[in-house]
Amino acid sequence: MTTIFSPYAQSMGFTSERDGDGRLVISMPFGDGVRGRPGFVHGGALAGLLETVAYLTLADALGEDDKPLLKPVNMTATYMRGAVEATTHARATIERLGKRIANIEAVAWQEDPDKPVAIAQINVMLDRSGR
């Protein structure tokens, strides 16, 4: 399956691949466009990466035949380490996929997946009313 990136995701330079378990991994190369305080990735760019991998993982799980409108309800990002001038990777786990609400956790890391730089809890509404 090819990943369809939004104009925002393209502006951010995101790339997509599958890990050994077939899970979607979205990566954000370091560059001026994602820089925050000197030497570090901007927290907003990390949030954008976490949100993007969450929505793409959700669309992946729903499959080709189920395309509800995905409406953001909220997200809570927690920053655990400064993300330095390096590529950041992220993947997401769908904790629950209901008929109307999906609860997703996304994790971002740089060198070591066991040392996350940020995590996010993301709640999404699945709206099938118009489709």
Place this chain on the structure above:
Amino acid sequence: MSDNHFEFDAARLIRTMAKNGHNLLIGTQYHAHGDGWCELALPYSEALVTDTASGILASGPIFTLMDMATSLSIWLKTGIFQPQATLDLRIDYLRPAKPGQTVIGHGECYHVTRSIAFIRGHAHDGDPDKPIAHVAGTYFFTASA
């Protein structure tokens, strides 16, 4: 305002920050500020939409706007420029921003301790009484003991 020098410097700092890094990519601009609060503007851009057909702004840039507005509000609250990092930030998306509209992000710092700053904020797309998003979060003073 009795302290015009302070006012001028804050606006200049924010304008300088907006011209660098991720804030430049997103296109944030200075809008207004006061004692313990800051407002930034995010002009509409087709490069930042979530879906070309709807033209709705992605939520990532709004998160960045609110992160920057709330972090600047801490400096405006304390009057001291000390290094800080976001500990956590929660955003509630009340409704999508109208395509084509500039989004205004209002951040305020309502409490600080020696180590932690507590912030909240909201964003609107023209009418402050009809917010599109609310945020709440904490920052950590990285140089504090």
